[in-house]
Amino acid sequence: MRTSIATVCLAGTLPEKLAAAAAAGFDAVEVFEPDLLGCALSPAAVRERAADLGLGVSLFQPFRDPDHVEAAEVARVRHRLHRKCEVARALGTDLVLVCSSVHDGAVRDDARLAAQLHDLGEVAAGHGVRLAYEALAWGSHVDDYRHSLRVARAAEHPAVGVCLDSFHVLSRGDDTAGLADVRPHELFFLQLADAPRMSMDVLPWSRHHRCFPGQGAFDLVGFVADVLAAGYTGPLSLEVFNDVFRQSDPHGTAVDAMRSLRQLADRVGARRAVQHPTGASATGTPDAVALPVLPVAPPPAAWAFAEVATSPAHADGVRTLLTQLGLRRSGTHRSGPVELWSAGAARVVVNARTPDVRARISSLGVDTAEPALLGARARQLLAPVVTRAVGPGEVDIPSLAAPDGTWVQFCRTGPDEAGSWLADFLPAPDGGGPAAPGAPTHVDHVALPQRFGEFDTAALFFQSVLDLVPSDVTVLAGPRGLVRSRALRSRDARIRLLLNVVPSATLLRGRAGGAGHLALGCRDVFATAAGFAARGGRVLGVPQNYYDDLEARFDLDPVLLRRLRDADVMYDRDADGEFLHFYTVAASREFFVEVVQRVGGYAGYGAANASVRLAAQAQGPSARRAATSA
Template structure:
């Protein structure tokens, strides 16, 4: 279907926004009136630019407070409406958005509002313009699309129809099944936005917290399916008011926005038998990952990480035969240490490898969703990998999962390693915790959702010594892949937010004892914590003593127990070792403040 986006959704001047939308691949744009007013281009110049860029101008918006008013006010409104229609015609736009009245309405009557919309339709028809009436979620009298339709139906004018906006419908929890009763030709326009589930007034929610499809909690696929099933054949258009997107690079945001619409069309096609899928942009089907393949740490000198891995029982599997890269293994956990093109870099997570059911299908899906490809130099004897660059700049690679019990083929590219320790209690990578810049956190959610079919857990906030850390876990349904995304408080931006790799263990006490015997310096846990554990969970004295001795942390849920420990931070990376007992499915989030405080104390001590 044709795609469009409101210019209010991205940053920059009107012309910059239009260039960004065209470069991303949008078919058209909605012109937001304040963008035009602030532009140094005349309506005719904007129209000409759109033609050169291959963009249609689909909607001019908004025209406010037109219905439910007294006659004196309506006469003034009609003068204002005529000026708006003149501008729309100069732009070459044939549809104008009219919002339900939020400020000047004094008459709560469907018949009265319908009569005024009918007269507005008469005026609009003189300019060959259609009026798309939209029920704002905070409209004084008209705040429900069903009432807006009753009014438009009473107006009974060919130039008067509806604009359906997902935010105004879904934020109020309105039943969308009534859309089926609206003739498709009377739905003049469709605007789409996602949003997180928040408890706040709808106006503030709308103006600051809308998201692109796939980033929030709305059932957008069902909503769109019902609009299309009603017969709507206009653009799928995004209208996203968001403080972050209005500050970030317009080219990047526009591409991000289009990806969300492509993903949404894929979701609609997958779940609705009532929609002609030939109208929707196809996306290659690819199954979610089976699990982690590797994590790559990059630095100019990885010696300090090697020491840490050896203390933790990892085996050096060898050096790559063509690159300054080494592989360390424990169980099915594989850590790649990369020193190529890393001058001046401290250890950090540079890439994540995933095992997928069909690597070719995942590669094609990533291409369909416009993911920037990640480059990996390979020779004829080396295993090719699909790859994409994530919004934070890290890379994600994937290979087809090997038969059960066998390592991936690329492991054979590493030579002269030590015999693998088969007695380790480390089993696999449990999760990888990634720090996200505030500018890309929402984009990262969509990236992982759309390409890898990961689902997003509800976000949580963790108290740090200097602010709150917002965390949201992206995961497969079975938990084989878990990627907590952390957004640091702005006050920590300069210091950087550490990232970490968590390893699943069959016996975390044994891993900790052996690591300590090899000289591992644990992250120090205060005695107060163990008094808290004993009091909160009723843990017996011997177990508390064992936890205290090894600096282990503990958590419990109705489904099981969680025991874990952290290492010190090297560069911007630290390791965590976890033991999940029973069906425990969390991450010990209540212990995160203890870890954050200990890490801060360690940083301050290192500076002295």
């Protein structure tokens, strides 16, 4: 598999974009004409710079509005194409992207359009160039790929073929069934982009909201599998218009882009292996493109632990909160002020060697049978590796750094298992003791705060490295602005993760306040809440108005409603089950604990309650139910 990226995906000057693409491991770039026009280097010098970096130029783009009903305009198009073919050859490519026309003078007759494309094919062939005709989803006449295929085929010129762009196909809701009768030599180029589901005109959707494969909602695995089955043998190339990407560090964006392609190729390869285990396509011919295979590792089993970083001055506050929740100090680390607090499978590591931090989630332990294999897979996905100091008697745990700086550590958890991370902890001097009655039993989910520009990057990182399935983005109203949230979960739902972007006004030292928390699961939320309160814990107060609305929405049993209200426990339900949960008063602007009980098959996170929770947190711990019933 060859990889390519359009320079429009990246921020910076053209030389900076080339350097970023090369550093991320791309084979080639599509040169976007505005990037070339603003560059001091000549096309030939751009070709040399790219070659010095190990890059080829896969495509020059775009050549717009190739057809016209006016003869004078047709002549101008021919002249323009001559010049652009010269540029393409100087850049070192023989391929020019030609977009379907979007102007009022576009040709509306297919035969006449095909004749003009044939004529342009003659011009291009004279320069040793081919034309990849692309149907823009907003084209005046040609706006879907089937139409572009018919017109390009009718042009009857070897220099005229098509470019398939996943956005232009999938944004319209089209499928790729029309590729079944395509001749492979007609598919000149493939461009890939994902996008979130949005109800808006396709042009602004395309110009501002595309994203890399895996960051949106399109079925790119099926799309690419069908294109390859049709015989396409060119590079997989990314063309993503995105406002955030164009303002971000190009090296980081290019790494995200390559990570997305490797994940996509791996998933396409897995689908093809299931569909055609002999290595041949449905037509009996061998697959034309060999896709890279990532190391095969068993899926993560569960959260092994969540680590909370705190300063020595604030560590007692975290310890007190965990004690109130019913956890007990069960171990001390062999090489520093790090403690293990646990109640069953609910394990929290308190790292008290981080100065100037009150409390925040700093590391996530992932329980897996094969830490080394999962680590090797993550490295193939370009995850930054963290080098940890390993002391005597300690386990070497493969560790990565997520985009927000949170560590992700792959480890075995069984206490009697060779290489278990629990061996790093010696029994607590006081013996720890059993967990308190009603204490949480496991880690249900973890929520991590993200900066706005890192939100999609983090989602791609976690879904690829941990093989998680992402949900759609949810937007919630908070008292200081909108909160964007996205949930990711393992296929068996034993690992759940929330990524939250809070309003910029709440940012604290580069991290978002009020968005990072640990959710612990329990068997009886009322018993856990009562025990927490009895040990001096403070539950976040919930306004009376919330419970009045709860009764109206769900027509709850009055006894249950009274229990919820008296304990400040929140409630949600769906067709599969119920969700009961309460929140502790925050230990810092960056950390608090949620306790949850899932009943039946409820798989959500109580999103309907998030706005109330955010408002209650904004009022501070002293605010209680201000509203009273009449």
